[in-house]
Amino acid sequence: MNPRKLRAALALGAATLAVGALAPAASASPAGIVWESCPTGSPGGYDCGHLDVPLSYQDPSAGTVTVAVGRLPATDQAHKLGTIFYNPGGPGSSGRFAPALTPALHQRFDIVGIDPRGVGASSKIHCFTDPSQLEVLQRALGTFPLTPAAEQQQIADTKTVTDLCEQNAGPLANHLSTGTIARDLDRLRAAFGETKLRFYGKSYGTYIGETYANLFPGRVGTLALDAVDDPSRWATGPGPMSYRLRGFEDGPRALQSFLDACASRCTFDYTTILDRLEAGPITVTDTAGRQVVVTYQSAIAQIHNYLTDAQAAPQLAAYLQALADPASRAPVVTGGPPDIDSLLGGGATLCSDAANPRDPAVWAGYAGQADQVGRGFGPYDVYKTLPCATWDVTDTGRYTGPWNRPTAPILLLANRQGDLETPYAGAQRTERLLGNARLLSLDTYGHGSRGKSACVDTWLDRYFVAGSVPARGTVCAPDHGPFG
Structure with missing residues (x-):
């Protein structure tokens, strides 16, 4: 969770708060989509x-809940081939x-x-009943401690948040696992x-696709999974899930790719x-x-x-230059406030899905490693799952494997120079783990491959139209370099 977004969200105050567990039951039959006007804006x-x-x-x-959808119609309805479902990641x-696409x-x-x-x-779930309760959220999430005292404070603040969720979220909190979402x-x-299901999922959306493929292997049509999560490490294993996935291993790889591209134009020393x-905060002036x-x-x-987008290399270079040289200007960081209820709903999904230690004190050791x-x-990665130590959410619909059920071919997309959210090694493991998967690599760093390479997008077109997958080991070139 991004600390900057959290700070912006606090300004919303009571506007983000609501009490209740489930949305009102819809009036139409559960068998069909109820079409309605899109929200204003x-x-x-x-x-x-x-x-x-x-x-x-x-x-x-136990009752029903509502799942909202939006349909972008095919521009050539006379020759439409069907429907592709989409998830951008998260969870939340x-x-x-x-x-x-x-x-x-x-x-x-x-x-x-x-x-x-x-x-x-x-x-959605609603954890907070008073605007003052939002203040602890900023301290608890999206950051990590540097001292033992800060660690104890973060554990206490995180438990305050998870206690509020247990008190106020209602029954939906225990029905948010990815197994249940895949059934939806x-x-x-x-x-x-x-x-048959046609689906494009990015990041966490790949875990939805992997879960669907193994719950309903006979209903798999074409599943394109971009920025691949390793489903076995997501669901099970020792230590915090955020440690098991090891996205932090791709941090140095992506950073080095950036620094190599920046060598002729950057004068700062990253270390x-x-x-x-680490010695103390730095005050910079932004371009505004x-x-x-x-x-x-906050710098990390x-x-x-x-580093999640190689095309953001000029902004990263300017940011680091501003930290190194007070005379330089940092880029303006923009972005709207998050939907806090959705973010905490995503947290319930993480904690429902994944095996995690129940002792929050062990996070420090894994973070140090x-x-x-x-x-x-x-x-930064490891502390993302600290709430799972104290949030007691369980979903009987949780799925933990097996992951190798035979299916139609599944297309995996990954960036081989490093992806800090979903590391490249995880995509390689997943190609071997799934019953029938093919990995297409993009020769860049960042999170997600679609839209960055004509080669990748052409293979997406071929895959969804004809079910074609590339030869094993195929690597695509990006359309532009980091400073292109």
Whole structure:
């Protein structure tokens, strides 16, 4: 969770608060999509609707929840080939208004974006009942401690947040696992009249696709999974899930790719910058003339965010130059406030899905080990799952494997120079783990491959139209370099 977004969110105060467990039950039959007007301010060209699904697939008497969808119609309806479902990642991120994916896919397919249960316009949990409770959220999430005293404070603050969620979130919090979300996806497939699932998922969306493929292997049509999570390490294993996935291993790899590309134009020393920040905050001036206090933790978070997109290399270079030289200006950081209820719904998904230690004190040891591999990136990653030590959410619909059920070919996409969110080694492991998967690599760093290479997008077109996959070991070149 991004600390900058959290600070912006606090300004919303009571506007973000609501009390209750489930959205009102829809009036239409659970078997069909209820179409309605899109919310004011939504992008144009979409049809909006929702589907009622069971709160619990194990207990149909428990009631229903609502899953919101947005449909981007194919531009050539006369020659439409079907529907592609879309998830952008998260968990906790809205995907209702999906991008066109590629021009060819937008022409021949309706693209249906989804707000998974717990997110956006779908049924959500509500943890906070008073604006003052939001203050602890900023201290608890999106950061990591540098001292034992700060560690104890973060553990205490995080427990305050998870206690509030246990008190106020209601029954939905215990029905937010990815296994349950994948069952919702199968209901949507049927509601749109598709015999097989076509799906593009990025980041956490790949875990939804992996779970679906193993719950419903016979209903897999074409699943393109971009920025691949290792499903086995996500769900099970020793230590915090955020340590097991080892995204921090790709931090130094992506950073070195950036530094190599920057060598002829950058004069700062990265290690010296981190050493200065560990000694205390640095105040910089941004290009809007504002004074910004940068801590070690906030710098790591911002560097991490810039490294998720190689095309952000000029902004990262300017940011690091400003930290090294007070006369330089830092880029203005923009972005709207997050939907806190959705973010905490995503947290419930993480904690429902993954095996994690129940003792929050052990996070420090794992963070220290990770820091030796990826300085700064290690603890930033590892502490993301600290709430799972004290948040007692369990979903009987959770899926933990097996992951190798035979399916139609599944296309995996990954960036081989480093991905700090979903490391390249995890994509390689997943190619071997799934029953029938093919990995297409993009020769760059960053998070996600679609839209960065004509080669990758052409293979997406071929895959969804004809089911074609590239030869093993195929590597695509990006359309532009980091400073292109």
